[in-house]
Every structure is written in structure tokens, then in C-alpha cells.
Amino acid sequence: MKIITILITTFILYGCFGSNTTKSQTRVNGATEETTIRTIKKIYSEQGNKNTCLLQAAIMRIQIGDRAQQIKKTGNKDAVSTPLGPKIHGMNYDEIINYSKNYPNAVTPLCRD
Secondary structure: OHHHHHHHHHHHHHOOOOOOOOOOOOOOOOHHHHHHHHHHHHHOOOOHHHHHHHHHHHHHHHHHHHHHHHHHHHOOOOOOOOOOOHHHHHOHHHHHHHHHOOOOOOOOOOOOO
């Protein structure tokens, strides 16, 4: 839940406007919550505004989709998503975007060209 709050805050602070097409080859270190956050922030810093927005939307899609799966699996409406780090460990920007497509699109990105 902490990572979702951090990501939403970052999403709001960075905004979703502008366009830069920089892609990152930085890979997420999902060993701990701290290393996950640090490497995601590094990937954000390497992106233009639009790509940052798309990545934030993808991460939220993964977390929301995982939580929905946990609720369905356990029947507990208070279930939380599993940690993000292990799910995206070793992935770069493009891989995270592609992986997020495994989950229903509960997040409509407001990213603009």
C-alpha cells in the first residue's frame, strides 16, 4: 500500500504532459521495497513526461490488477496486492509496460502527446 501512495504522489507531482521519447535500459532491483522505489525513480528520471506518465499508469495497473486477483483468490475484499518489486524485478521500462498488459486496464492514463 505504501508503494501505491508513493506512486500516486509521484504521478501527480511529475504530471502527464509533454513528450520526450527517451527509453530506459535501467532494470528494476526488486529485492526490497526501498531498492524497488529507488530504481523506479531512476527510470522516471530518465524519461520524458509522457513516458513517465505511461510508466506510472502501468505500475498502478499492475498493483490494482494484482489486488483484484488477490480479492478473487481469497474472497477477502480487504486483500492487498502482493509486493511490486518481485513482480517487476529485472524489468526495464518497455518490459514493465508490456507486463502491465497482463492485467485489466482499470487505470485510464491521462498521458498526452
